[in-house]
Amino acid sequence: MKKVLIFVLLIVTILSFAKFRVGVAIPAADHGWTGGMVWWAQYAIKQYANDPDVEFYLVTAKEPSEQIAQVQALLAKGIDALVINPYESAPLTPICVQAFRDGIFTIIVDRGINSEEYNVYIAGDNYMYGYLAGKYIAEKLGGKGNVVVIEGIPSTINTERVEAFKKALEPYPNVKIIAQQPGYWSREKAFEIMQTLLTKFPNIDAVWTGDDDMLHGVLLALKQAGRDKNIVLVGGACEKNIVKMIMDGHPLIGVDFTYPPNMISTAINLAVMALKGEHLNGFYQRGIPRKIILSTETVTKENAKDYYFPESVF
Amino acid sequence: MPKFSFSKYGIIFVLIALMIFSGILSPAFLSRRNILNIFWQTSYVGIIAVGITFVMIAGGIDLSVGSMVALMGAFAITMVNKFGDSNLSVVFSIFLTYVLGAVMGFGVGLLTTKGKIPAFVTTLGGMAIYRSLVLNFANGGVYMSMSQKYSSIGMKHILGLPLPMIVFIAYTIFAYILLDKTRFGRYVYAVGANETAAIYSAIKVDWVRTMTYVISGISVVTSAVLLSSMMGSVSSSSTGNNFELDAIAAAVIGGTSLSGGKGNVIGTFFGALILGVINNMLVMLNVAVYLQGMVKGLIIIGAVLLQNLKEQ
Numbered sequence: 342m343k344k345v346l347i348f349v350l351l352i353v354t355i356l357s358f359a360k361f362r363v364g365v366a367i368p369a370a371d372h373g374w375t376g377g378m379v380w381w382a383q384y385a386i387k388q389y390a391n392d393p394d395v396e397f398y399l400v401t402a403k404e405p406s407e408q409i410a411q412v413q414a415l416l417a418k419g420i421d422a423l424v425i426n427p428y429e430s431a432p433l434t435p436i437c438v439q440a441f442r443d444g445i446f447t448i449i450v451d452r453g454i455n456s457e458e459y460n461v462y463i464a465g466d467n468y469m470y471g472y473l474a475g476k477y478i479a480e481k482l483g484g485k486g487n488v489v490v491i492e493g494i495p496s497t498i499n500t501e502r503v504e505a506f507k508k509a510l511e512p513y514p515n516v517k518i519i520a521q522q523p524g525y526w527s528r529e530k531a532f533e534i535m536q537t538l539l540t541k542f543p544n545i546d547a548v549w550t551g552d553d554d555m556l557h558g559v560l561l562a563l564k565q566a567g568r569d570k571n572i573v574l575v576g577g578a579c580e581k582n583i584v585k586m587i588m589d590g591h592p593l594i595g596v597d598f599t600y601p602p603n604m605i606s607t608a609i610n611l612a613v614m615a616l617k618g619e620h621l622n623g624f625y626q627r628g629i630p631r632k633i634i635l636s637t638e639t640v641t642k643e644n645a646k647d648y649y650f651p652e653s654v655f
Numbered sequence: 656m657p658k659f660s661f662s663k664y665g666i667i668f669v670l671i672a673l674m675i676f677s678g679i680l681s682p683a684f685l686s687r688r689n690i691l692n693i694f695w696q697t698s699y700v701g702i703i704a705v706g707i708t709f710v711m712i713a714g715g716i717d718l719s720v721g722s723m724v725a726l727m728g729a730f731a732i733t734m735v736n737k738f739g740d741s742n743l744s745v746v747f748s749i750f751l752t753y754v755l756g757a758v759m760g761f762g763v764g765l766l767t768t769k770g771k772i773p774a775f776v777t778t779l780g781g782m783a784i785y786r787s788l789v790l791n792f793a794n795g796g797v798y799m800s801m802s803q804k805y806s807s808i809g810m811k812h813i814l815g816l817p818l819p820m821i822v823f824i825a826y827t828i829f830a831y832i833l834l835d836k837t838r839f840g841r842y843v844y845a846v847g848a849n850e851t852a853a854i855y856s857a858i859k860v861d862w863v864r865t866m867t868y869v870i871s872g873i874s875v876v877t878s879a880v881l882l883s884s885m886m887g888s889v890s891s892s893s894t895g896n897n898f899e900l901d902a903i904a905a906a907v908i909g910g911t912s913l914s915g916g917k918g919n920v921i922g923t924f925f926g927a928l929i930l931g932v933i934n935n936m937l938v939m940l941n942v943a944v945y946l947q948g949m950v951k952g953l954i955i956i957g958a959v960l961l962q963n964l965k966e967q
């Protein structure tokens with residue numbers, strides 16, 4: 342009996358010294374923002390370089406089936422926590438649910454899954470992302486003007502933002518959306534569209550692009566057409582060069598709204614905290630909150646330096 | 656004087672019809688500015704499509720052009736940033752990029768001819784390799800040009816015409832002469848139409864094929880330099896995405912056969928313009944986001960169908 346007890350104690354001691362293993366599965370970089378997410382994932386992992394208790398496996402996928410295979414491999418390897426930004430909700434749901442049922446601490450980042458079986462869901466606020474941009478433009482225009490919308494890749498995230506943008510314009514009947522086109526989150530595409538719209542419309546008072554990458558394309562088209570004056574420009578997601586422009590007091594770009602790719606770093610930290618049994622300072626609950634929607638923060642000239650990460654890729 | 660062949664240039668009528676249609680629906684479409692913009696926007700894919708026409712006529716395919724645009728643009732920007740902001744540095748960097756592009760084309764050519772790997776496979780591999788190199792060196796981010804001189808090239812206008820448009824037209828004329836008026840051009844057709852016959856005619860089939868990939872590589876560099884200097888940057892993840900599809904589509908709309916032996920660069924030129932007009936039209940007419948792909952697809956299929964019907 343005593344021998345068994347010592348044996349069990351020994352096992353427990355060994356296990357408690359064993360490393361926590363965290364699998365991180367995210368989409369591969371297919372535009373600036375996802376590139377940023379990969380960078381921030383690596384950044385967060387680097388923070389734990391000297392921590393002997395945690396070990397990370399980072400994988401990036403180009404499409405859903407590849408990501409499923411990667412998560413399967415992670416599960417086979419044996420991980421204690423899974424931090425995943427699902428490439429697509431539906432196809433990734435079963436494997437995430439399986440991870441959760443296997444007792445792996447599962448954190449879903451940004452794109453959700455079609456199930457409630459996870460430990461934490463952390464995401465950006467797409468609604469406010471679109472809404473605040475719309476409200477800013479309407480107010481800046483004094484409730485009257487022509488607005489061009491260059492949106493991202495057609496998807497649920499994009500739809501939610503655009504709908505919210507339109508909601509914000511509702512109280513301003515004289516603010517009109519004169520064109521709405523997809524720029525696929527690409528600089529070149531946004532440049533092309535803006536070039537064309539500038540020939541079609543002699544009066545454009547404001548442009549909202551789904552993110553800052555496309556804003557660069559729009560800026561270029563305006564400059565080329567000599568119409569980079571008296572126009573309100575709003576992008577989103579705080580690409581570093583746009584944040585720098587705001588910091589330096591760019592005449593056309595006054596604000597930006599966060600949709601931070603570093604939410605992956607936050608999620609990785611949460612996973613480690615959960616595994617180590619830590620809890621959030623100031624919370625009365627012991628556990629990590631189950632649903633976290635990050636607020637969309639407004640970046641202006643005054644606070645831009647807090648959002649400027651020159652060494653980041655996005 | 657050869658007889659004007661309606662079937663060969665039926666594509667022009669498709670283009671004119673498309674333009675009249677768009678012009679009626681949106682008057683701004685036919686403004687001088689907009690026509691120049693269409694030319695401008697088309698030139699990047701257009702130049703690549705001209706190069707790919709050589710490859711396709713010789714019976715090959717090049718799927719790597721899109722990622723290669725990003726890689727070549729990134730290389731040019733990196734070189735200019737390294738050598739500083741002088742005319743010499745810009746010229747030298749562009750020259751180096753051309754050398755690299757030609758060598759890479761040559762490599763792909765050797766792999767398909769001497770290595771006996773199907774072009775589909777080599778260039779599919781190239782597509783993945785180039786993109787991943789670009790992503791790796793930029794860590795998924797953006798290559799920014801520090802040079803004002805380099806960034807001014809892509810925005811240049813000569814006689815009121817955008818530089819990319821002039822290059823596109825000049826490039827097409829040059830390619831037309833090379834393909835239709837020289838011995839090399841005839842060899843390209845011969846190799847694609849009937850390889851065995853070409854071998855018996857003492858044509859160096861492997862060499863001709865390899866050269867078509869060199870031409871494709873050079874075309875890609877031309878486009879990449881124009882595009883990256885215009886944007887002043889290259890996005891490692893999105894620049895050049897789907898260029899291979901658009902370039903192949905332009906060639907096919909222009910009458911180039913996917914199985915080789917048939918095609919011409921003038922057709923490709925207009926094929927590319929048709930794609931440009933479609934893209935422009937979708938924005939001009941504010942076509943609903945989700946339906947754009949369908950409209951585009953229908954017009955492409957319709958254009959080729961019309962041509963085929965004319966030929967019969």
